[in-house]
Amino acid sequence: MIIYNLKWLSNLLLVNEVGNKHQEGLLSEEELKNIKKEYPVGFYSPNIFVRAGMFLLTLVISFFSSALISLLFAEAGIVDSPGWLVFLGIGNYVVLEAKVQANYHYRSGVDDALLWISAGLFSGAFAWAVSNSNLANILTAAFVFVLSLTLGLRFIDRLMALVSYLSLLALIFFCWQETGSFGTSTMPFILMGFSAAAYWLFKRSTAFAGNKYYNNSLRLLQVASLLSLYCSGNYFVVKELGDLLNGSKSSSLPMGWFFWMWTVGLPVSYIAIGVSTRNRIILRSGLLLITAAALTYRNYYQLMPVELALSLAGVLALAFAYFFKKYLAIEKYGFTSRPASSRNEKEEPPMESLLIAETFSETGKPVVDDGAVFGGGEFGGAGATGKY
Amino acid sequence: MRHPYFEQLRNEGLLSQESFDRIKQQESGPFSVHWELKTLLYAGVLMLSTGLGILVYKNIDSIGHQVILLFIALLTAGCLGWCDRHKAPFQYEKVVSPNAFFDYMLLLGTLSFLTFVGYLQFQYEVFGNRYGLATFIPMVVLFFLAYYFDHLGILTLAITNLALWMGVTVTPKELLSNTDFDNETIIYTYLLLGLLLLAAAYASTRLHIKSHFFFSYHHYGVHLTFIALLAAYFHYDFGASFLWLALLLVVAWLLYRRAYRTGSFYFLLLCVLYSYIGLSGLAVRTLIQMEDLAAAYLIFIYFIGSGIGLILFLSDLNKSLKRHDHL
Structure with missing residues (x-):
């Protein structure tokens, strides 16, 4: 069922786990190197950014290849049918199988892109073919479920698994609705x-x-x-x-x-x-x-206007976080507020700061009054200053 | 123990007894709620600063509003004062923050300061019609706070405010939805801003002043410079457009070399993709002159061929850099 080399796959699980511990400084460079040598992984899995680049480029290549072939056959009048999408889907899927089996691609971006393109084409073709049936919803949900389950199992893909769960949920919903x-x-x-x-x-x-x-x-x-x-x-x-x-x-x-x-x-x-x-x-x-x-x-x-609710909830959340941070600074009942590991932070992208820029960059701009009237001066959060 | 791997590795002699014990001790350690509390802090600051930001404007005509203003001022002073007391001493290199709570209190203080200044301008026009000054002062304060307390989040806020002062926006959402790139002034402003940020990035590492700020400056600098150059390339025709494309490629080459030296996959990918967009633009704009169906075929073939070529190139790059990979 699984397309990948199982030996490599289980070595990869082990090496990843060991790698995590190494990042936390629990074992030496030497040990990591020996373990990696003893448990080889032959997959082609490039760096995450290279993966992202390859994903985008594969989308471009696949799109223009399909466009080129469709243009060549446009005269024949067979392009405008679900069967054509199936044909393109098969084409993408064959390349995917070949890349994974012959070149050992594993999460390389190329395989991710081809997997989703072929799944999309097959589902689209099926939905198109049954669109006139009065059971279209049920049939489409069932098809997507079977397809994503198969692909999810074969390629061990998390998102495919999620799609298969959601489509099963949809299938039950539509059937029960009947x-x-x-x-x-x-x-x-x-x-x-x-x-x-x-x-x-x-x-x-x-x-x-x-x-x-x-x-x-x-x-x-x-x-x-x-x-x-x-x-x-x-x-x-x-x-x-x-x-x-x-x-x-x-x-x-x-x-x-x-x-x-x-x-x-x-x-x-x-x-x-x-x-x-x-x-x-x-x-x-x-x-x-x-x-x-x-x-x-x-x-x-609505007990109170949204801005007051937000402010109060904010004060509560901060007070709660502060209390537990202090309370659990020393381990209690097996809980701690300290980080679990001393992971080397240099290695991690400063995502937090980018998130802050995205969510807070509007602060300080005047709010345009939409005419809503505020219900009086019952302001409760003022006591919070004492804590800081 | 969660994973039987380590026992197996120890028995095979690949893991020393000391390392095994360390791992075992760590795995049996307490349940950490660090990330949960940190998320809560983020949510709390987000809700409180948003709530106060609206509250102060909705109450303009009531007595309550002076109280709210006072509260915001006290919150700013309180947070910043508290942080000042608890901060580690200043130094030119990275200062490790005492804890996550400190980071978010600092953020809260900074955000309420921004709300306070924005409101003063809105209601009392303290800066009059000198709108430049109304964004300039918060920007300077933000940069000062970012360096004084060593806070990356505030630094990115300062960068967005610098853009605001120059009359443009830089956050991805705004950049994609609200910006009109078919305008010379905007293109040049972005270019200037991008180059300024790149200069700041290199100055940080060269002069060893908070060299860990490099990524934030460089990230915005690279994106803005490339976007501005691409916009300029597509804005002009013929002669001038070639000049811009040439400039784009030169900048890409310089950034590429530096990214290669430091082993940064992220910036390498950006250089490759942005130059690819530029070159593809050139290919499409040239081929489309043919005004024939053959042009469509050629364009499709161009994208297929160049895409495959670029994948091979990236694959090579991955191999040659794998030894020392960073962000």
């Missing part, structure tokens, strides 16, 4: 059940040694299933999606209390579970979803 109004009203529970089962399966499979090549894919799938579990019961998603499907405009949901509990309670449970089981994936999902819960709540109940 059952009519019963389907629409029970949809959240079906998707919740599916997501929960999927999470359980991914979690169990990650621990299984036979799946070691798919560990990264499975970890991403764990995150995806945790998020889809939340979204299936999120008040906003359930209400707005239900309205969209029924073409109605409801003012509240049946069993609204349940969905509100889910919206607010699940992120908190994630964090609690993440902390108590030391599970970083659940913990981070929970932290992310707290934001989603806050935004959902704000969408229906």
